[in-house]
Amino acid sequence: GEDVEQSLFLSVREGDSSVINCTYTDSSSTYLYWYKQEPGAGLQLLTYIFSNMDMKQDQRLTVLLNKKDKHLSLRIADTQTGDSAIYFCAESYTGNQFYFGTGTSLTVIP
């Protein structure tokens, strides 16, 4: 399968911004996604970006896509304790399969 890589852990203080990074290998990705997994729950879609976009903003979330470097990031502004979770990036192309990253566990320190 494709390699979608993320760092495993990130800690931030409440009120600071969090930036979660992801690198992927398939340059033909059509959509790239960010999912959030809270303890004991399945994955929920946070946001997605089409591959011909550079940036997408949705309230506290900003997604940046650098296609040249195959780098995707998720910025969470004013991080709250409720943002503590595992965040997965994923890519999809040809419409057939998804490839998920390993997940980044975000811990928000009060």
Place this chain on the structure above:
Amino acid sequence: DADVTQTPRNRITKTGKRIMLECSQTKGHDRMYWYRQDPGLGLRLIYYSFDVKDINKGEISDGYSVSRQAQAKFSLSLESAIPNQTALYFCATSDGFGRGTNIQYFGAGTRLSVL
């Protein structure tokens, strides 16, 4: 009610037993998927189905089988469970690119322990 329902939520079984995990969805999607999640490995695709007559192996299908009983139902079986199949299993559905953005919708997961 959840759009994607998995049963059971938790299961403990013994090596060599046959286990079935069930998934049903009310989203009306044709595409359904089974993943397993292991710490540090993310989600890995076991099987996927694009309609009742279309079943495909994913990245890690060995030791697993599936059945698509209807558009809304997709079950995963472990014919003879082994301890390294201990994991969190997720079912997901999607609408595909033809109708949308291929966003996947997940069930709450089944935690399986094989002793």
